Amino acid sequence: PDPKKQSKKKTKHVSKSLSPRFNETITYKVTDEEMSAGRVLWVSVWDNARLAANTFLGEIRLNLASADLSVKKSRTINLMGKESEPVSLQLLDREEAASALQQMQEEEARKREEEEHIAKEKEEEEARMRRRKEEEKQQQLEEEEKQKREEEERQRKSEEEKQRAEEEEQRKLKEAEERRKLEEEEQERKEEEAERHRKLEEEEMLKQQQAAEQKKEQEEEAEKKLKQEQEAEEQRKQQEEEEAEKQRRQQEEEEAEKQRKQQEEAEKQRKLQEEEEAEKQRKLQEEEEAEKQRKLQEEKEMRKQQELEEQRRKQEEEEKQRLHAEAVEKQRKGEEEAAAGMQAPPVPAVVVPCSPVVKKKKPLEGVDSLGSLRRGLGGRRSSQTSLSSQTSAVSTYSIMGAKKVVVTGSITMGISYKSGKLNLNLVSCKELASPSSSGQVNVYIKTYLLPDKSKESKKKTRSLQRSRNPTFNETISYKLDEKALENMTAQISVWDKSRLGHNTFLGEVRVPLYSVDLTDASPDEWVLREPEAEEDEGSAVGELVIALRTVVQESKKKGKPPKITVEALIVSAANLPVKSKSGLIDPFVKCYLLPDTKNKQKTPTLMSNNSPTWKHTLVFDGALAERGELSGRTLEVTVWDFDKRGSNDFLGGLMLGVGGACSAEETAHWRELMVAPAGQWVEKRHFLQMTQRK
DSSP states (O other): OOTTOTTOOOOOOOOSOSSOOOOOOOOOOOOHHHHHTTOEEEEEEEEOOSSSOOEEEEEEEEEOTTOOOSSOOOOOOOOBOTTOOOEEHHHHHHHHHHHHHHHHHHHHHHHHHHHHHHHHTHHHHHHHHHHHHHHHHHHHHHHHHHHHHHHHHHHHHHHHHHHHHHHHHHHHHHHHHHHHHHHHHHHHHHHHHHHHHHHHHHHHHHHHHHHHHHHHHHHHHHHHHHHHHHHHHHHHHHHHHHHHHHHHHHHHHHHHHHHHHHHHHHHHHHSOHHHHHHHHHHHHHHHHHHHHHHHHHHHHHHHHHHHHHHHHHHHHHHHHHHHHHHHHHHHHHHHHHHHHHHHSOOOOOOOOOOOOOOOOOOOOTTSOOGGGOOOSSOOOOOGGGOGGGSOOOOOEEOOTTOOOEEOOOEEEEEEEEETTEEEEEEEEEESOOOSSTTOOOOEEEEEEEETBOSTTTOEEOOOBOSOSSOEEEEEEEEEOOGGGGGGOEEEEEEEEOOSSSOOEEEEEEEEEGGGSOTTOOOOEEEEOBOOOOOOOTTSEEEEEEEEEEEEEEOOSSTTOOOEEEEEEEEEEEESOOOOSTTSOOOEEEEEEEETOOSOEEEOOOOTTOSSOEEEEEEEEEEEESSGGGGGGOEEEEEEEEOOSSSOOEEEEEEEESSSTTSOHHHHHHHHHHHHSOTTOOEEEEEEEESSOOO
């Protein structure tokens, strides 16, 4: 028994034969105990098919128990069907042995009879034998010839069958190959069809998306156009209402004038000609008196404006003289300090903060001064915003050829921050100045979020016609990160729109956003002021803390003098200018030890940090042969705002050295480094300048 068929063995394959000859021996290693246990030999015959399942032809199952297998002999056994009962090989051997014994006995009897007749027929037999031998010989020759012809015929038929079988096999292989190619072509066609369908679907989806986007753009354009038409319709209605009001007033005046004339005509009829003449003379006298009063008032107003203009000019001249005197005095003191520094004996290095002269702005009315440093959003507006506790500020302003105007009046507005948006609620203006003799102005409001003066930051309200006390009730919004609020200033300016010439400036308000409570959206009244002067390009724009030292670097080779390494410790920066819309900067510091412009040193870039702290050391390794060379070197330090897409923005810089481009504080810091012992840090705070010096 072998359920796993591990004892399965096969003969070679004999092609195209109904009586095949194998002449093969299959051997099994079996012990006597296994033989006595009753082993069954299972022999099956199959037709081998190359392209289909093999065909069962018959089988034999032989029970090998008690069989004598010590003598090798051949046995002929008929094939049986599937699942046939095993046949005992021992029984087969016994039946063959009995049959063989009987045949042998019969053969011996027949031989004895033949021997008896042989003697009698010996002579006849010999004659017959001779004839028979000749006949047999002849017959044998004919039989051999016949067998030879039959063998040749069989070989010919076998070769033909073999050739037909090979041709049939090749035909089947060819048909199978053609079917495979057809299936591959069909598969490729299906894949191409699926790919084409997929592309058509993608193109259809793309067309639908484009159509949806076009529809959306058309809807937005239609909505924008409708809004413009509504605004134009509102302006037209407002103009029609004003025109109707004007016509009504004219009609009332004409009606009143008509009634007055009728009354005067009736009075003329009742009175005498003398009284009419007296009335005429009196009216002439009154008109002359009124004309004189009007001329006197105009002369008085002109003198007042001339006095104000003269006073403003004098103030500007005095301011220029004062600034010039301060600059001269500062230059003289710097030269004296430089001369004193050259002659003074070496002193130990100390840390002294620099204090350059900074041009300060006038504080705004309506907001706290910058010195209060109320940078939280919880602080309330200053009590100075109350209009009742102030007098209207008056100044004269002239811009780009526009008319001179006396800045007066106030603006009512609210400032709040909610859901990532800064909202400027522009309510109304009151008692605005008028550049025209008619006393009417065409007012609109323009806003910026400083320091951003780009087109994206610029926003305007609609223009209101012929009103010195316009009411807007408009809200201008800016998308802004909350971190950027403390670095932004809202600039709100009021203008008179001119159709033919330049628009006229009527006043402005600048509100640092850190100084107001952005959680309170209630409107307040702010006094309009004259425009603030922009900071000079060379003024201070921030602070930088930097420490310097020299390190003696011994040479590894004998006989060579040591070299001097200059190290700059970039500590921190503060109050840097913000030039991006987000209100945040990505600062880094770059240094050169001039006149060497090839050895550039940089700090890491601190992302989204307006008050960076680096504490990073920049090393100019072996830059000097001796300390005396420091007097001929200048350390250029510049601060930059990193920009991934475009060029970096310059935020300020300074020059540490004894050259003409260095200020007195920068020169003093460098001289302290020159006299300080090697390895000792000399730290100072410097104000950055916007001018890149050479």
